[in-house]
Each structure stands twice: as C-alpha cells, then as structure tokens.
Amino acid sequence: MARPPLSDRRKAQTRLEIAQAALELFLRDGYDAVRAETIAAEAGVSPRTFYRYFQAKDEVLSPIVTRGTETLAARFAARPGDEPLADAFAAAFREMGASPAGPENATRLIRLFTDVPVLRARWLADLRSIESTFSLVVKQRTPTPLSDADAELTGAMLATALRIALERAASRDATTVAPAILLDEILARLGAGAGL
Numbered sequence: 001m002a003r004p005p006l007s008d009r010r011k012a013q014t015r016l017e018i019a020q021a022a023l024e025l026f027l028r029d030g031y032d033a034v035r036a037e038t039i040a041a042e043a044g045v046s047p048r049t050f051y052r053y054f055q056a057k058d059e060v061l062s063p064i065v066t067r068g069t070e071t072l073a074a075r076f077a078a079r080p081g082d083e084p085l086a087d088a089f090a091a092a093f094r095e096m097g098a099s100p101a102g103p104e105n106a107t108r109l110i111r112l113f114t115d116v117p118v119l120r121a122r123w124l125a126d127l128r129s130i131e132s133t134f135s136l137v138v139k140q141r142t143p144t145p146l147s148d149a150d151a152e153l154t155g156a157m158l159a160t161a162l163r164i165a166l167e168r169a170a171s172r173d174a175t176t177v178a179p180a181i182l183l184d185e186i187l188a189r190l191g192a193g194a195g196l
Helices: 006-029 035-044 047-053 064-080 084-098 107-115 117-141 148-170 177-191
Strands: none
Touching: 006 035, 006 064, 006 107, 035 047, 035 117, 064 084, 064 107, 064 177, 084 117, 084 177, 107 117, 107 148, 107 177, 148 177
C-alpha cells in the first residue's frame, strides 16, 4: 500500500496535534469551558485553521480515535494468518498497550466521551467507521470468502467488544481492570454465543 502524499500526512498530523491540545484542555478545564479559539491557541494555530479542520468542537477528538483505530487495525491485519480472529484481535490490542497512546492509557479519553453527552454522540458516530475498518481486516484475514454482511457483522462485533471493554475500564464505578483483560472476557463470551 502506497503512503499518502506528504501534504496529507501533514494535514493528519496537524489534526492530531489540535486534537491532543483539545483533549488536555477538556480534561483540565472541562468540555463546556473550552472554546474552539482556546484550542486553536493551545495548538498554535489560528481559529480559521481550526475551523478548516473541524466544523465544530465536538469533532475535535475524532483524530485520536482514528489514529488508535488505524494502529489497532494494522496490528490486527499483521497477526499470523492461522490465528483465530478473536485471538488475533485481542493480541493486537494487547500489543498497543505498550505504547503511550495505547489502550491502557485510553481511560481518560473514554471517560470524557462517556461523561459529556455531545462527545458521547460523536464517539458512537465514530464507532461506525471503526466497524468498517475492522470489517475490511476481517475480510482480508479470513481464508474462506466471507460475504460483505458477515464481514460487517464480525467487524461490528469486534468494535462493540472494544467499546464495552474501554467503557467498562473507564467507568468510575468499576474496579481497576485493564481494558485488555475485559476485552478477552468479552470476546470469550461472544465466542461462546453470548447467551443467544
């Protein structure tokens, strides 16, 4: 697969830097107290540049989700071809735990998504693209041809398992359990038929 042009990579990097600045501001000051102009200043860009990349403040964290999803999908695709899908997905997720932006450090971001209603709506919308990304990997990894519907269903189940694991790990009521352990439990339950 060819690398995107340099200009596209720079745009993606700028979007991610703005998103990371926004995340820190939201965590420090609260979502409602932070204006788009404040995010732009913190990221070192003009408000006009902010609005070139994002239509509204609620979109600003999506590049963090996209980057994490792309990394997870790439690791999932790179797992050994004979490894069962659930095992490959869980192993790819655990591999991400070693990086600073990995799932073990996603708790603050997910807590923000679940605590702020407008961000929760955006998180749920972003999950649709996550499902599509995982569906493509599922279709590539499966030795026997899969229908589009089966690949979409499997991708959606993996995205849902990931969402539940991350949200449960980030829950203020939860005991401290690593997202990777929760994901293993959820995937095992799905593999057993999830009580259906």
